Amino acid sequence: MSQTNRFDFHKVLLLGSGALKIGEAGEFDYSGSQALKALKEEGIETILINPNIATVQTSDGFADKIYFLPVTPYFVEKVIEKERPDGILLAFGGQTALNCGVALSESGVLDRYDVKVLGTPVRAIMDTEDRELFVKKLDEIGVKTIKSEAVNSTADAIKAADELGYPVIVRAAYALGGLGSGFCDNEEELIALCEKALSFSPQVLVEKSLKGWKEVEYEVVRDRFDNCITVCNMENFDPLGIHTGESIVVAPSQTLSNEDYHYLRQLAIKIIRHVGIVGECNVQYAFDPQSMDYRVIEVNARLSRSSALASKATGYPLAFVAAKLGLGYGLFDLRNSVTKETSAFFEPALDYIVCKIPRWDLGKFHGVKREIGSSMKSVGEVMAIGRTFEEVIQKGLRMIGQGMHGFVENKFMSVADIDKALSAPTDKRIFVISQAMQRGYSVDRIHELTKIDKWFLHKLHNIVETAKEMEQYDDVEKLPEQLIRQAKSQGFSDFQIARSVFGDWMNDHSEEGSDRVRSYRKSLGVTPVVKQIDTLAAEYPAMTNYLYLTYNGSENDVKYLHDHRSIIVLGSGAYRIGSSVEFDWCSVNALMTVNKEGWRSVMINYNPETVSTDYDMCDRLYFDELTYERVMDIIELEQPHGTILSVGGQIPNNLATRLDKSNVNILGTSAKSIDNAEDRNKFSAMLDRLNIDQPRWSELTSFEDINKFIEKVGFPVLVRPSYVLSGAAMNVCSNNDELERFLRLAANVSKQHPVVVSEFIQGAKEIEMDAVAQNGEIVAYAISEHIEFAGVHSGDATIQFPPQKLYVETMRRLKKVSSQIAKALNISGPFNIQFLAKNNDIKVIECNLRASRSFPFVSKVLKINFIDLATKVMLGIPVERPAKNAFDLDYVGIKASQFSFSRLQGADPVLGVDMSSTGEVGCIGTDTNDALLKSMLSVGLRIPSKGVLLSTGAAKQKTDLLEAAHKLNAAGFKLYATGGTHKFLNENGIPAICVHWPSEPDKQPQALELLHNKEVDLVVNIPKNLSSAELTNGYKIRRAAIDLNIPLLTNARLASAFINAFTSVPLDEVEIKPWQAY
């Protein structure tokens, strides 16, 4: 690489994206890690600010200094002041980093400390971020954007519509909820609608209707010498109107002709040149399916979710290259990192198709709308690679992990109104299409209702046809070879083929049926082949280890040594609520240890937002499914020494028993032990044998039995149905009313669908034991405590490590019980036990014989890598107990949860026994207050400056919050409180202004008005109980706080802790110290 073009930087600051949230997820761990690698290679000192402790980029060896601090102008300035970097990277940490960087530039901080922005200048960022500037900028070069014309009369509306071209959308200005809006295909319709709209609104907006237009994106790269390439284009399966993050997306585009493709490509290059991007950006288009008309939807002047996807889809390391270009290099200075010999100035040629499918978890929330549209709700995504569209869509639908087997042969899903479900898309639309096709809807009819391009629909129809054909046979072995080959080339799994033949018999014989298909097809020689992703469609030899499996091919691209010197690590799959970047960290660390210990590392994962799917993290990457079928395909090809299931969360863990039955060498704890811990009955019996206490529970099949059990243990109880009709899967019920309501509305109790009822212990502490054992002996452990009392899901709780308020006696018991369990299950590898503690009694809630969500957190706080240890154990390497333990730490780590309620319109932002957070941060401080303040500010809370609204629930919680209320009062905050809370505060001598619930609309002042007028900047709302009036009132306040972006706390213990922290520690006394200095 020529050094001559590089600018002279010595120390560069990179801003991360913070906690994972909807719209900003793991993709920025990937882009940040790549950028850090690119800088490190240049010998530049790197500083990273990112409170997301579970990421790979915040691991040892990625940045020289890591600050677990909020990515906000205040903290970034503090770090700049301390570190004095000469450059800053803003494009690698999503919108969070970009916004923060723009603010620092505008306030003059960057100039003051002489920090240069690498890559795209701030001016160009602002031109793309500000809607008005953006439209103006593109107008300058005659590029069309989506514009609306504001008019005050019907005559002007007609003029505007003529200019825009029909059809148009008319929206009444200043009207809420779309009142008076509609589509007009011609002047007549326009006149009618405008007259109506103008009758209640002084102004209407006329906008060109792009309903049904295609949505196409280009990823564009430009260097400072004005050389441009488009690395990839992508086409949305769902037409315009559905956010690209909510759309099924394919790459490359499928329905564009050469002329279309290059027309949009050329425009993208024209735009990136005019805006002046240096690095990477993406351009999103709306494209008319009936002409070559287009509109630019937006330009993102930074690495984005799409660019991460494009990197994985093509093998072109966009973030790495963008970082190098920011340093001053030209594209011609850089090499293609896959072929190593060709230039980085080129556009990848794909000889496969990829399909991205979003993963939603809407079922986890109360009250959220299922419709998908222009705002993002999905929490993760998958990418499937194959060589036909049918293959990738079916692979992808399995990967999203919502119990679906592909496009067809799924469990019956009842759809009341198919037409409506097709035209008003929800997260389930693709399956509605499947049903419609099976019920005889034509491609044309479905196209009319969905506007999805017929190309996609015809391909989907091919799948339905193949399934129908197989359904004609009554036994697997009777299926003709050609038909099985066709099914396989269309992405059918063994299960789907078996189900097409055996039908509902498969509900109870899923393994047996699938195994029969497997052995039959293998006897016919129907097996998948392994192909490489090499960026040049085989034009040049590539030593790439980036692989996928397909049935559309006849030859493997790689040779197998069969020397049993490789170790397969199963990754975590799609990010979802409950499993995200922390398991990617675990996977990556396991790979690194496998390599360090002299084995070849093999990764299987399909999540494009991860670092574990970077092909330079392992010796071989199979970007493919984590199903039993596919994992076995790979094991049979690879013939590894062993397979690691315990670092990727629950998905790989669930494969244990079945892989074990197929004689796969599972490294670490045995499948039998895993089953003994996972199976509630077996585990419970074991605890009884060991004389270890657990909350009483029972699996019950009738109301009568449930009542009998409750008579014994008393309310409240935790109820876990095995079959959920709607809403969350678990609930705490405090009385008969609630129990009945929950069981009748939400669940189904029967012999087939038993309910697990457990005693729920109030006011208990929840404690986590994260540990590594070898042959049943604990090697290393970390005990951490929840700030909240039990009842908040451990994934939502705020966790403190090392524990600051546990009795020594409790700690001793925890260790003893954990050792007993480790021994009984003969654990070798990572595990986690959750405990309840009240007084000095401890009870075991559950035990997972795998790495847990908190492994990266405790590993980084303790500075002992638990995964490294666990992997060594699993490789059979003797390990020594680390000399250090938690008692030696003179600092505290606090892990806090990030919620994305603002994205989930309608969802009740209240925490319960089911998890609802989408991400987390972990910050280190000198004491609890310091660490808590950092972590709470990192997840979006702000220290109030005006007033605080308190409605503090039941008597117990009111008392819990009394001290905090005193502190707020002493600190001079204006307090507002609802009825009961107001009375309670007055009685305790705390002045507060009484405000009224929404259910008393005629009384003043109204709580909601207070929020709307922004007179409070912190809301503490503790739900008292589940009575409907209480729920509605509380819900309205909570939801308003979220919608108005006012910090909200709903847990008394956490609220107390936070209030205590910010009233005790002034912001400028918060310690600014890198991880390495603790």
Added chain:
Amino acid sequence: MRETKRAVLTLEDGTTFEGKSFGYEGSTAGEVVFNTAMTGYPESLTDPSYEGQILVTTYPILGNYGVPPRRQKDEVSEYYESDCIHCKAIVAQDYTYDHSHWQADRSLADWLKEEKIVGIYGVDTRALTKHLREHGSMLGKIVVDGAGDVGFYDPNKENLVAKVSCKEVEHHGQGDKTVVLVDCGVKHNIIRCLTRRGVKVVRVPWDYDFTVIPYDGLFISNGPGNPDMAEKTVENIRKAIEIGKPICGICMGNQLLSKAAGATTYKLKYGHRSHNQPVRRVGSDQCFVTSQNHGFAVDSSTLSADWEPLFVNMNDGTNEGIRHKSKPFFSAQFHPEASSGPKDTEFLFDEFISLL
């Protein structure tokens, strides 16, 4: 299952690939080459440079957007690159029976049948491409079940340029300046690119002595096969060099101009056929993504002292264009007219026109 006929592609080294026929159900033979472009099959099929070749597409799904109508506009084809399909056959992994595009008036299958061109799918084109990459382009034949066997056919032994060139002088466009276009198998978009810039194009056969007519600039087109077959054109170009009027060449045009400048050409192992070939303007920081389709290349080291390389391939260092050190003569090995492929180098037409 869809009823399809089995088709077998046999390479001259005996390797076979089995697929299913979706085009004309006959047998055919030619030189097997691969193209890594992801779009542009109507353009490629009608590109005269593919004369005699069996085209293997590495992009696995073929036929997605059907085929645009056969229409003439300004005396050249509106959507195609010539009047007929020049490839002997097309080979893909997967074929889309139900295409979707507003401009399409028929499917690729229908078009192939119409022009009696073989099309097969179900072939592991990645494996085939790797085979060609490792062993070099080779001859091949496709036999569809029910059709008779055929022998191998080597198009490079034929004068393909003579075969695809126009037979008589043709005129295109209007303008004050006259450009003589030597048709070695010209793609229609070259004609469109010239006439769009307001010049009169006199399109002459490959062996026509254009020096007898007055002209302001000479343009030498692309074309199929081995440049050594077009010695007559090279002789005429030598005369044009003496005349000194501006000269520009594309692809075959680059090779013929180079030969006129004293250089030699050689066959590449498997050629450049794609939309993503990176080239750099020699001595500058300017790089371009280009569309390419050629099996032969110019040996830059054999250029005479008055000439120098203009562009170089950033992947393998091969010649991508030449220019005269003092006179207005230059050429490009890649396709600035694109069609199919990226249009980033269309400015070369402007550079040429500005010299007239």
